[in-house]
Amino acid sequence: MIEARGLTKRYGDRLAVDDLTFTVRPGAVTGFLGPNGAGKSTTMRMILGLTRPTSGTVTIDGRRFGGAAPLAQVGALLDAKAVHPGRTAYHHLLALAATHGIPKRRVLEVIELTGLERVAAKRVGGFSLGMGQRLGIAAALLGDPRVLILDEPVNGLDPEGVRWVRRLARRYAAEGRTVFLSSHLMSEVAVTADQVIVIGRGRILADASVAEIVGNATATVRVRTPRAAELMPLLTRAGVTIASETSDTLEVTGIEPETIAAAAAGAGIVLTELTPLASTLEDAYMALTENAVEYRSHVRNGQEVPR
Numbered sequence: 103m104i105e106a107r108g109l110t111k112r113y114g115d116r117l118a119v120d121d122l123t124f125t126v127r128p129g130a131v132t133g134f135l136g137p138n139g140a141g142k143s144t145t146m147r148m149i150l151g152l153t154r155p156t157s158g159t160v161t162i163d164g165r166r167f168g169g170a171a172p173l174a175q176v177g178a179l180l181d182a183k184a185v186h187p188g189r190t191a192y193h194h195l196l197a198l199a200a201t202h203g204i205p206k207r208r209v210l211e212v213i214e215l216t217g218l219e220r221v222a223a224k225r226v227g228g229f230s231l232g233m234g235q236r237l238g239i240a241a242a243l244l245g246d247p248r249v250l251i252l253d254e255p256v257n258g259l260d261p262e263g264v265r266w267v268r269r270l271a272r273r274y275a276a277e278g279r280t281v282f283l284s285s286h287l288m289s290e291v292a293v294t295a296d297q298v299i300v301i302g303r304g305r306i307l308a309d310a311s312v313a314e315i316v317g318n319a320t321a322t323v324r325v326r327t328p329r330a331a332e333l334m335p336l337l338t339r340a341g342v343t344i345a346s347e348t349s350d351t352l353e354v355t356g357i358e359p360e361t362i363a364a365a366a367a368g369a370g371i372v373l374t375e376l377t378p379l380a381s382t383l384e385d386a387y388m389a390l391t392e393n394a395v396e397y398r399s400h401v402r403n404g405q406e407v408p409r
């Protein structure tokens with residue numbers, strides 16, 4: 103179990119993590135989601151005792167770590183590139199095991215577990231991003247930890263690798279361990295996690311189950327009518343957004359289809375389509391983080407440019 107209470111980190115006048123209070127429970131996969139620069143890595147570093155909080159506390163299974171947490175208690179993947187490039191994967195893991203009193207046979211076990219057998223004798227400097235990521239995960243698993251903290255674990259992995267991380271996370275959670283993984287992709291978290299903590303600009307935007315977040319997302323309804331221009335003002339009110347792609351189509355968010363149908367019928371407007379568009383976790387995420395994105399891009403002249 104990871105418990106953060108009022109966790110705060112300030113870098114100069116920049117508040118990277120702003121008063122976070124949350125609990126990550128064992129027996130479930132908890133996704134930690136947020137746009138670039140939201141404060142995910144800083145939070146994870148504070149959990150692991152690698153960065154000192156400006157204020158607040160965070161404990162793992164009731165203990166606070168001033169220095170790095172022991173491998174047998176917590177396995178972490180933070181920066182997969184932080185490995186000596188001249189060492190082989192095997193020697194990297196062996197050195198790590200030796201400094202933590204972990205037997206050599208466990209090194210062989212994690213090499214097998216992470217599918218690194220073929221490249222274990224190769225120097226890490228020549229590893230692909232995906233192989234480096236697997237090695238980082240192998241290091242995290244070395245101490246057979248009760249708590250697993252993975253920062254962007256699927257970064258650079260191929261589809262097979264992504265599925266493998268997903269299965270690994272689920273298996274660890276099913277064994278009653280605590281699994282906390284960050285991502286900036288809601289789609290990935292949706293299929294892997296049970297719980298989701300969403301942050302933006304260092305603050306918590308949501309802390310709920312995946313099902314709750316999807317359930318709370320306001321659905322959009324596509325309305326087609328030759329009299330769209332007349333219908334639009336009848337639907338306009340606080341909390342409603344209307345987008346119009348073509349002259350006879352409206353995408354309305356914030357009103358139930360029944361209410362739209364009644365408004366149209368009342369004005370004698372014939373609807374040729376009234377379709378609720380499934381609200382996805384990705385929509386919910388975009389809505390949640392709308393005001394918390396620092397580096398959102400948008401499309402101009404067909405090209406994505408930073409705002």
Ligand SMILES: Nc1ncnc2c1ncn2[C@@H]1O[C@H](COP(=O)(O)OP(=O)(O)OP(=O)(O)O)[C@@H](O)[C@H]1O
Nearest residue numbers: 113116118136137138139140141142143144145286
């Ligand atoms: N050592 C540091 N010194 C100064 N500012 C920092 C430091 N580390 C992080 N920050 C700032 O704190 C904020 C949060 O960064 P952090 O890396 O925790 O975000 P993140 O959610 O992990 O983002 P990403 O998905 O891009 O990795 C950013 O604005 C970042 O520039």
